[in-house]
Amino acid sequence: MSELKYLVFLGCVIPYRLSSYEISARKVLKKLGVELVEMPEFNCCGFPMDPINHDLMLSMAARNLCLAERENLDILTLCNGCFSILNETNKVLAEDKALRERINGHLKEIGMQFKGTAKVKHLVHVLAEDVGFEKIKDAVNKPLTNLSVAQHSGCHIVRPAKYVDHGDDPENPTMLKNLIRLTGAECLDYMDETECCGNPIIGVNEEVPFQMAREKLGHIKAVKAQALITVCPFCHMMYDLNQPRIERTFNEEFGMPVLHYTQLLGLAMGLAPEELALNELRVKATELLSQIQE
Amino acid sequence: MSETQEYAPNIITAEEMDPKFKYQLSKKHGAEKLMLCFQCGTCTADCPISRFNEFYRPRKIARMVQLGLKDRLLSDNALWLCSTCFTCVDHCPQGVEIAGIVRALRNLTVKEKAVMPLVSKELASNILKGGYSYEFPESRHKRREMQGLPPLPKPNLEDLKKIFEITQSLEILEKAKTFEKV
Numbered sequence A: 001m002s003e004l005k006y007l008v009f010l011g012c013v014i015p016y017r018l019s020s021y022e023i024s025a026r027k028v029l030k031k032l033g034v035e036l037v038e039m040p041e042f043n044c045c046g047f048p049m050d051p052i053n054h055d056l057m058l059s060m061a062a063r064n065l066c067l068a069e070r071e072n073l074d075i076l077t078l079c080n081g082c083f084s085i086l087n088e089t090n091k092v093l094a095e096d097k098a099l100r101e102r103i104n105g106h107l108k109e110i111g112m113q114f115k116g117t118a119k120v121k122h123l124v125h126v127l128a129e130d131v132g133f134e135k136i137k138d139a140v141n142k143p144l145t146n147l148s149v150a151q152h153s154g155c156h157i158v159r160p161a162k163y164v165d166h167g168d169d170p171e172n173p174t175m176l177k178n179l180i181r182l183t184g185a186e187c188l189d190y191m192d193e194t195e196c197c198g199n200p201i202i203g204v205n206e207e208v209p210f211q212m213a214r215e216k217l218g219h220i221k222a223v224k225a226q227a228l229i230t231v232c233p234f235c236h237m238m239y240d241l242n243q244p245r246i247e248r249t250f251n252e253e254f255g256m257p258v259l260h261y262t263q264l265l266g267l268a269m270g271l272a273p274e275e276l277a278l279n280e281l282r283v284k285a286t287e288l289l290s291q292i293q294e
Numbered sequence B: 001m002s003e004t005q006e007y008a009p010n011i012i013t014a015e016e017m018d019p020k021f022k023y024q025l026s027k028k029h030g031a032e033k034l035m036l037c038f039q040c041g042t043c044t045a046d047c048p049i050s051r052f053n054e055f056y057r058p059r060k061i062a063r064m065v066q067l068g069l070k071d072r073l074l075s076d077n078a079l080w081l082c083s084t085c086f087t088c089v090d091h092c093p094q095g096v097e098i099a100g101i102v103r104a105l106r107n108l109t110v111k112e113k114a115v116m117p118l119v120s121k122e123l124a125s126n127i128l129k130g131g132y133s134y135e136f137p138e139s140r141h142k143r144r145e146m147q148g149l150p151p152l153p154k155p156n157l158e159d160l161k162k163i164f165e166i167t168q169s170l171e172i173l174e175k176a177k178t179f180e181k182v
Helices: A011-018 A020-030 A055-072 A081-095 A095-110 A121-130 A133-139 A175-181 A205-221 A233-241 A245-252 A260-268 A284-293 B021-025 B041-048 B046-053 B058-067 B070-074 B076-079 B087-091 B099-113 B116-128 B138-146 B157-166 B170-177
Strands: A005-009 A035-038 A074-078 A120-122 A150-152 A226-232 A258-261 B115-117 B178-179
Touching: A005 A055, A011 A020, A020 A035, A020 A258, A055 A074, A055 A081, A055 A095, A055 B099, A074 A081, A074 A121, A074 A133, A081 A095, A081 A120, A081 A233, A081 A245, A095 B046, A095 B076, A120 A260, A121 A133, A121 A175, A121 A260, A133 A175, A133 B058, A150 A175, A205 A233, A205 A245, A205 B046, A226 A233, A226 A260, A233 A245, A233 B046, A233 B058, A233 B076, A245 B115, A260 B041, A260 B170, B021 B058, B041 B046, B041 B087, B058 B099, B070 B087, B070 B099, B076 B099, B087 B099, B099 B115, B115 B116, B116 B178, B157 B170
Parallel strands: A005 A035, A005 A074, A074 A120, A150 A226, A226 A258, B115 B178
Antiparallel strands: none
């Protein structure tokens, strides 16, 4: 098994709403020598069904894990939600015998059995731990030295800490920050960096997530960041897709471009903005791109 | 509203309290440690939702579970405001997984009160129809091709339906009434 070969788990939101993340991630990973194998079959990770029936979520997630075990590959996710659900299920089923037996009882009906032999990693973990900083640094040929950005790594790649064993501190996550610094851009600190985006409840309540996002965008603007960098489709939608509505709701202007980390890294690797689907962003990054070109 | 009304204590009657409820709920995955909560309030203090919403209070939820106020808990839609950021789980000095308790309460509401958010029912229906939580029209698949992206992996709808059946999710979904907003 080649070291940098993964089963890519796209999830639902990225192909439905954010192909810009998938396009840029595939381009960047290919350049870094990471091989992506498509899932032989797919079902939603289970995240949206957890509030309805926890056993249903565990079974849906376990089914995907079984597919990875069958392929003898680790899973790479681009979505924090998918990572959280697949990783947590992988961990609890391995640790909790009674739970494993119950879920395996369900899986038996579809001819599968969870063994716990595959690992689940988010893009950030693969880049920081498996590809490594040296290799990424070498691939950066157009450092974005005149750029200052802020990051939002999102909750589900660091919390709950007991299930995430990638050494990042949930109170002060630095993995994404360090990855951003490799592009040559400055990564600014701002107030309440670890605050949740609020997107998971947007289906039942818009007021609370909008207030949360407004506050965060305000904190980011206050430190004069030129863009916000995300690694999760939910967080990205909250700050990019919803930004014009948040601006209207509170009669405030942010004009904050929100880039997927893979777009930022791609630019630093000399890929063209069109190749990285930057035109698909709701808040256009025109000013930022002209500054890069200078 | 007069001051006395506004601050009138919310009196709990003995009949409302189900002493077995805490034991029933603590059998659910993630809610095992609910008896360890000593009401310090770290969860509520650090909860991003509680900062912007006056009805969602994780500490109160934990206490209500301990007191066995099952009906009150299961009829309060504020339960659906948890964004699962897991800050409460990571910050609890007693290792109580508040978000796990909230999940167990949501599951129980769906099962016993037969009610769930409309969005959950829609997502479930999409998953059963196509494996993904959104429905992909043919134009989406064509667009992927034009963008140079590989075809989306196919679902195994037969397996998926079986999983819904075995976990009693089909009947839960069929019966459930829905609400739109909290």
